[in-house]
Amino acid sequence: MIDKIDTETLEGWLDNVRSFADAGRVADYIPALSERDPHELAAAIYYLDGDYYQAGESDCCFTLQSISKVISLALALIDNGEEYVFNRVGMEPTGDPFHSIYRLEQHRPSKPLNPMINAGALAVSDMIHGHTTEEKVGRLLSFLHELTDDQSIKVNEGVAASEFETAYLNRSLLYYLKQHGVINGDVEDTLKVYTHQCSIDVNVQSLAKIGAVFANEGRDLKSGRQIIPKHLAKICKTFMVTCGMYDASGSFAIKVGVPAKSGVSGGVMASINGFGGIAVYGPSLDEKGNSVVGFKLLEILSNRYDLSIF
Template structure:
């Protein structure tokens, strides 16, 4: 892969933008231009290939769930975390309550659907919601090797004002006795983690971090290899919501999306991180042109794990 090939891949997928639309259920996201498109490949030696709109800042949204899961594992250990959330694909929409009602233990199916991410956020250590969020932000800065990451206050307030479905999920779990702590405090952490401004470049470095077994490009180990493997495995099986199986079958590498338009793919076999940004989403909430780029990169670099 070289710069010209990546630029051509991005250009060739711009035609898919018209098939998607920006997220509108969060008012601030509705203001983002659907025409942005970019891709970054981060290599283990610290070098990167970039093409398109890779320096545009956008909300990380559900990709934050990978980072928070890693921090929850550090704070609590694997056994404790998975007493509170399962590891299975849901087959339902990311904000569905259906599985919570039908599971005998009323636990979320995985950490990447909204109910599971709210549960994971509740496991982060800290003296108050602000302290917990600051720990998440600092951890994200570290593993993305990007100190410029910050809370997008306008998006956070928009998330908070329109987050009633997430409140329903959280209060249901609280009512069933499986979620501990103050619900509004937990949700405040969750809304903020989803509202961190990132770029495609910072996302590619997060993906590389997981692909490289929890090690930064400097060689510093931040989390145990086992925790990175857990996160990457769940990205592969649960990262694209109820489109996860189709994504893995068609593209052959793990993928975690966010309704801000980002997708990350940690490719452990090559220790590289791939990230795309395209705010035009399909019905499942995944970037239409972004998935096209991922498919072409996977084919060009022969990344398909199957």
Template sequence: MACKSVKELQEFVEQARSVTDKGKVATYIPALGKENPSDLSIAIQYPDDTCISAGDIEKKFTLQSISKVITLALVLMDRGFDYVFERIGMEPTGEPFNSIAKIEGEQARPLNPMINSGALVVTHMIKGNSVEERIERLLSLICEMANDKEIEISNEVASSEFETAHLNRALGYFLMEHGLIKEPIEELLDLYTKQCAIEMNCHDLAQLGMVFAMDGINPISGKQIIPKDIARICKTFMVTCGMYNESGRFAIEIGIPAKSGVSGGIMGAVPGKFGIGIFGPSLNKIGNSIGGIELLKLLSNKYQLSIF
């Protein structure tokens, strides 16, 4: 079963909105600190091109860490499985997404592509002769997945993030020391912060989720955008690592492949059924949308969405 009632979805949003005052918006990226913490919206995109939504779904927000999933898909298409996973692990981590702790061993290899250290290595692998060419390739893939050629980068957020990316700079230099990054760190951070600042609304995000839900096919265009095996790998990382170091709890309580970002976005992919796009900028202590998680709990419990 799946929710098809706009009225019921709106009721779920209002119910979940009641917990947003228990979280805080991200302020370590100054541009994100301007958001209204009580905002909460959702879009559910079905393969037959039906979309139901509730809340202010046209409000735009940046992908932040959600972009890591699409970048991984692009790089796997660019480089192949062996090349990528010789440089990055596949294991979850109990550490925060921006931690350096688990890469300080002998191998100095990031545990997975969803933490910042792993994401920097993945972004480094995007093919192209310039930052502009590389970000354009990623943006083109996202536009094709979302059926929206108007998706752009928020220059305000990219600039704000670049100027305050001190920890990511430290991670970058550490990874460079160990041979995992071989380009100027400022150039890589320019690319990475632009990647994170790709901006869209809930409907666009739900369409991205739908492509992963349908094994890489965009059912609206009928095109296989991402190879099936790569879509499967991405969904697996979404389950094991997609909600930062809250992924285990999320898998038990909600049980769908999902990826969050500190802007308050959550992309969900219910395999074979539909994609979900959520925006709720009030975050819990882990960095996930507190209202978004509550909303997904309500939906998963009512419609038994868990894949487990």
């Protein structure tokens, strides 16, 4: 076991990568996200023994965005089982952008290649059990409360409304999926679930703890209770390795080599067996949609402390 990266050390590493925030740009295709300060940075590490260290503006909240795809996948697998889920969504990585419709038109049956692209995540959101959109979102929130032991986590309704109103491409994906029988629910209802799950507010402490629970084979860090079945946690981490960083997942695997998932709000969650969870927030994004600071900080930490799983 390596020496723990304490707050002072983590602050130093975060300071080392601050200048990288100028190398990207804040997402603006969702109006509510465009208002964030690209230099608002934070990082956290949650170890498996419960020790926790943070750096930067660690109290600031940001929305999960695509990081929520890992959470919804875990819940959908718990609700339905592997066979049901993967009959509708594939397991293969793709080099296409996360919002692409191109591969859906090439494959028969027209199921999404994996749950980390938008088409796959939309299909997964449709699979979450619940009679209403409110019940489905409520179950996602309850699941997050269980993973983090933080009952204050909630949906940022302003961001959710902004996403829902401008989700033209995701509506197109849903109509395509509905046409080909991949989803069963109503298009607008499924879109509401998806935009609300993406708009759940977290901070780096909560996000790092989620990563630590996955790293702990789905068990609660304090009680050891199995929140996510071990084999399902393994599936989710495998998708994080192969598909978690959009179409930069291959280069991330080489440069960093840990299971991770990013979101266009600027968050990145990493989960490392035998170590714990790492979360980074930096809203300035590269051309692939990943946090520039998040990618660089994880690269430095992985190389300095030999965290790569490869």
